[in-house]
Amino acid sequence: MRILIRSPNWLGDAVMAFPLVQLLKENLLGVSLQIMTRGYLAELWEVHPAVDKIRIIKGGKLREIMMALKMRKEAFDLYISLPNSFLAALSGWLCGAKSRIGFATQKREFLLTHPLPLPQKQHRVFQYLNLLKPLNINVHRLPPLRPKIDQSLKEKAKGLLNPQKGPFIALNPGAFYGEAKCWPEENFMRLGRALIKNGFQVVLLGSKKEAEKNERIKNHIGENVNDLTGKTSLKELMAILTEMGCLVTNDTGTMHLGVLLEVPLVAIFGSTSPAFTGPWKGNNIVLSSSLPCSPCFKRKCPKGDLRCMREITVEQVLSAVLRIVNASKS
Incomplete structure (x- = not known):
């Protein structure tokens, strides 16, 4: 057939x-x-x-x-x-x-x-x-998924990251669909600094479209930041994700790659709904808005204030990361 x-x-x-x-x-x-x-x-x-x-x-x-x-x-x-x-x-x-x-x-x-x-x-x-x-295929369970990632890609990922400096937390601040999906840039800055203080190495991910944004975030965080924005192929990105202790991300394609690869992650939702496009397996924490206007499914915030994303605090996200990392150790 x-x-x-x-x-x-x-x-x-x-x-x-x-x-x-x-x-x-x-x-x-x-x-x-x-x-x-x-x-x-x-x-x-x-x-x-x-x-x-x-x-x-x-x-x-x-x-x-x-x-x-x-x-x-x-x-x-x-x-x-x-x-x-x-x-x-x-x-x-x-x-x-x-x-x-x-x-x-x-x-x-x-x-x-x-x-x-x-x-x-x-x-x-x-x-x-x-x-x-x-x-006539009846689905009683989701099948195990085992993506094929070549060992050479895994070795290249380790070379880009320098494993001696781990553990690694990846930040994915962008979203191709639109700004309404994005947790505020200044929050990623503050989160990055807090992660460094907690002994983590921060890795910035994104496409070339987010290069300027991620450069600003990197400069604000300071040391112990590896900016790989726009520097990887899709397969290389997947190999890098497998080295992460946690991925902090908006509702994006990279989030779904993390789910596929069973990377522990913290997913932040505002304009979209985790019930429809959220993580569907693995170890993850979803943080979403409780506002009546969320989710609106718009590319830009109709009210112009992105309140649904702004009400999710840096402290909430940091706490979620630490819970996931500690759970992975036990």
């Missing part, structure tokens, strides 16, 4: 699809699993042991359409559309897959052989698992 899965376009969503892909491999004997994805997520799917081949979409919407048409000759038995977009369902129809499963969104039902209702109040991981129902 040949299966083509259209990957989500966001890093966090793609990570949350890992259990679905693993369950397909475990339940369908002799299956060949291929992932159709944007290039920036190729390294992520390379670490999934159940994936047999990665098909990279090189370009925009027209390129995806052309790519799907070229795959008609490959006779896929099944196509699963993880994105809810019309284009993702169209790609499955164009590639000629016999069966096509996806959620009934954006008036695309006619492109799918199995259009399913989108569950509205369910964590994203379990939303995706609903797509297994037409295959």
